[in-house]
Amino acid sequence: MVVVETQTQAADANARFLAQLDARLEQIGRRLDRLVETLAQAQGGEDTSSPRRQGAAPKTAGGHLLFLPGSCGYEILARQGPPPAPGEEVPLEGRGTFLAWKVAASPLPGDERPCVYLQLT
Numbered sequence: 001m002v003v004v005e006t007q008t009q010a011a012d013a014n015a016r017f018l019a020q021l022d023a024r025l026e027q028i029g030r031r032l033d034r035l036v037e038t039l040a041q042a043q044g045g046e047d048t049s050s051p052r053r054q055g056a057a058p059k060t061a062g063g064h065l066l067f068l069p070g071s072c073g074y075e076i077l078a079r080q081g082p083p084p085a086p087g088e089e090v091p092l093e094g095r096g097t098f099l100a101w102k103v104a105a106s107p108l109p110g111d112e113r114p115c116v117y118l119q120l121t
Contacts (some may be wrong), residue, residue: 076108
């Protein structure tokens with residue numbers, strides 16, 4: 001009888017835990033939706049996934065950004081001059097050599113610099 005009660009209690013605790021996780025996931029999803037909407041508005045409502053948007057290099061007078069993988073996620077670095085072209089190697093002192101695979105709009109709201117997405121070679 002004690003085993004059945006313990007199993008029932010464990011099942012109830014698991015159900016409550018899963019319900020809490022579902023509620024938290026719902027909150028995170030709503031927050032993500034708001035962030036995506038804010039970012040789209042900041043970028044003038046343009047779809048950043050369109051080929052026209054990805055191939056366009058925004059103004060380069062202020063330099064460009066590098067979006068690169070780091071040890072704890074991704075990192076954005078600001079650099080002067082024109083952005084490297086896709087397929088071009090980009091050496092970064094103390095970090096290795098990266099390959100530019102895409103030039104797109106900056107992921108930062110209101111930033112008109114082009115952003116070069118890099119991958120480690």
